Amino acid sequence: LIVVEALQKVYHLGEVDVPALRGVTLTIQAVEFVAVMGPSGSGKSTFMNIVGCLDRPTAGRYWLDGVDVAGLSRNELAAVRNHRIGFVFQNFNLRPRTTALENVELPLLYNGTPPRARRSRALAALEIVGLGDRAAHHPSQLSGGQQQRVAIARALVNEPLLLLADEPTGNLDSRTSVEILEVLQRLNRTRGVTVLLVTHEPDVAAYAGRNIQFRDGRVVRDEPMAAP
Amino acid sequence: LIVVEALQKVYHLGEVDVPALRGVTLTIQAVEFVAVMGPSGSGKSTFMNIVGCLDRPTAGRYWLDGVDVAGLSRNELAAVRNHRIGFVFQNFNLRPRTTALENVELPLLYNGTPPRARRSRALAALEIVGLGDRAAHHPSQLSGGQQQRVAIARALVNEPLLLLADEPTGNLDSRTSVEILEVLQRLNRTRGVTVLLVTHEPDVAAYAGRNIQFRDGRVVRDEPMAAP
Ligand SMILES: Nc1ncnc2c1ncn2[C@@H]1O[C@H](COP(=O)(O)OP(=O)(O)OP(=O)(O)O)[C@@H](O)[C@H]1O
Ligand SMILES: Nc1ncnc2c1ncn2[C@@H]1O[C@H](COP(=O)(O)OP(=O)(O)OP(=O)(O)O)[C@@H](O)[C@H]1O
Ligand SMILES: [Mg+2]
Ligand SMILES: [Mg+2]
Numbered sequence: 001l002i003v004v005e006a007l008q009k010v011y012h013l014g015e016v017d018v019p020a021l022r023g024v025t026l027t028i029q030a031v032e033f034v035a036v037m038g039p040s041g042s043g044k045s046t047f048m049n050i051v052g053c054l055d056r057p058t059a060g061r062y063w064l065d066g067v068d069v070a071g072l073s074r075n076e077l078a079a080v081r082n083h084r085i086g087f088v089f090q091n092f093n094l095r096p097r098t099t100a101l102e103n104v105e106l107p108l109l110y111n112g113t114p115p116r117a118r119r120s121r122a123l124a125a126l127e128i129v130g131l132g133d134r135a136a137h138h139p140s141q142l143s144g145g146q147q148q149r150v151a152i153a154r155a156l157v158n159e160p161l162l163l164l165a166d167e168p169t170g171n172l173d174s175r176t177s178v179e180i181l182e183v184l185q186r187l188n189r190t191r192g193v194t195v196l197l198v199t200h201e202p203d204v205a206a207y208a209g210r211n212i213q214f215r216d217g218r219v220v221r222d223e224p225m226a227a228p
Numbered sequence: 229l230i231v232v233e234a235l236q237k238v239y240h241l242g243e244v245d246v247p248a249l250r251g252v253t254l255t256i257q258a259v260e261f262v263a264v265m266g267p268s269g270s271g272k273s274t275f276m277n278i279v280g281c282l283d284r285p286t287a288g289r290y291w292l293d294g295v296d297v298a299g300l301s302r303n304e305l306a307a308v309r310n311h312r313i314g315f316v317f318q319n320f321n322l323r324p325r326t327t328a329l330e331n332v333e334l335p336l337l338y339n340g341t342p343p344r345a346r347r348s349r350a351l352a353a354l355e356i357v358g359l360g361d362r363a364a365h366h367p368s369q370l371s372g373g374q375q376q377r378v379a380i381a382r383a384l385v386n387e388p389l390l391l392l393a394d395e396p397t398g399n400l401d402s403r404t405s406v407e408i409l410e411v412l413q414r415l416n417r418t419r420g421v422t423v424l425l426v427t428h429e430p431d432v433a434a435y436a437g438r439n440i441q442f443r444d445g446r447v448v449r450d451e452p453m454a455a456p
Contacts, residue, residue, distance in 0.1 A: 040373025145268025170398035
């Protein structure tokens with residue numbers, strides 16, 4: 001599903017260059033559940049943003065489901081993102097003056113789902129993450145972990161081919177984390193969703209079947225893990 | 229140092245009332261290192277915001293270092309916050325279009341520290357959290373964990389009496405987390421800073437000498453932990 005070759009990403013900050021990715025080559029098959037780990041600043045989010053077609057690499061190639069992403073126009077990239085990828089951002093990225101329900105409906109709005117189906121599917125996604133009773137609340141009226149769960153519901157609602165979750169349990173207590181991870185595991189096993197999950201917690205990585213370790217912009221380890 | 233009695237906090241959202249705290253009574257001595265844990269939405273941040281004088285309770289009493297906070301004016305509360313309390317927010321709360329250094333200088337600006345001392349102390353705080361070389365970068369140019377560390381440096385720079393850290397390691401890998409926790413432990417043991425730390429990770433809570441457990445707006449457990 002995902003093939004990257006010699007991916008590089010350099011951020012240009014005035015006179016300084018920050019090499020965030022220094023040549024990443026790997027393949028991820030459909031329906032894998034992969035944990036991405038590594039120190040703060042090692043390039044995990046940069047990698048996820050490129051795989052999620054939210055950012056372009058400085059060099060290197062990326063094929064998503066056989067399509068060379070570099071050859072896609074902005075509109076085609078947006079279509080890929082809306083139809084095939086769900087993204088849980090490290091900082092949630094919720095719209096502040098919008099209800100939890102409207103935030104979760106957003107991906108369905110983009111791909112033209114009719115209003116009634118949009119509303120009921122978004123509510124179902126909020127129920128799955130345990131926030132069905134907070135649908136009318138704005139992000140500022142929710143706790144950190146509740147906001148994170150709204151972001152997870154938004155990523156799930158479109159039943160994407162590929163779900164990219166950047167530290168999805170950073171603000172969740174262990175029990176809520178387990179509930180969310182079981183949701184991701186169920187999507188992976190019963191709906192065939194490919195999951196890439198950035199985490200710094202070994203208990204969370206234990207749900208994955210493979211662990212990719214970043215350090216200083218490179219992959220330093222990539223090994224299968226005992227199936228959960 | 230901290231005495232709270234029958235603290236309550238109700239958020240009024242339109243016609244709905246959300247009781248975030250339903251009567252919390254406890255005492256925290258100076259120089260304790262306390263972990264605050266509990267499920268998502270159980271009231272931890274609400275409690276921290278009241279203890280940090282960022283929000284007022286709906287009912288109940290709060291004495292900080294013998295002073296009844298309810299009797300303080302807005303300016304007096306701001307003075308208490310600026311001189312005696314350092315706060316690491318769950319969502320970092322950094323100023324986006326400002327450098328990391330200027331973000332860390334902010335508490336020193338509020339209490340009138342002269343410019344040269346302000347700059348050198350802020351740089352020293354960034355060095356302590358491992359970001360001395362990113363002083364000129366804006367938050368949008370930093371990774372999630374790097375932003376979190378800037379927020380920690382800002383909370384430390386004033387050598388507060390009381391340091392309140394809400395999920396300070398949520399975005400940090402284990403090694404960086406240990407570095408930060410050792411900084412907090414050093415401040416607690418050698419500088420006499422009282423530390424309250426919200427976390428959902430038992431490894432992080434293990435650095436504390438006491439564990440307060442929230443559930444549904446109440447304290448359901450409050451016990452000493454083997455000294456780290
Ligand atoms: N500004 C607000 N307006 C309305 N309700 C709020 C507000 N802030 C928090 N709440 C609600 O109060 C309750 C407690 O929230 P709080 O942020 O204290 O929880 P928490 O324990 O910090 O959770 P988390 O671990 O998810 O950060 C939650 O149900 C939340 O939705
Ligand atoms: N928009 C940006 N502009 C400039 N530099 C950036 C930008 N985003 C990230 N960086 C830098 O690129 C490097 C990799 O960042 P990235 O966000 O990918 O790390 P990460 O592994 O996700 O870290 P964390 O675990 O702290 O979230 C870091 O040194 C960071 O400072
Ligand atoms: Mg990141
Ligand atoms: Mg909170």
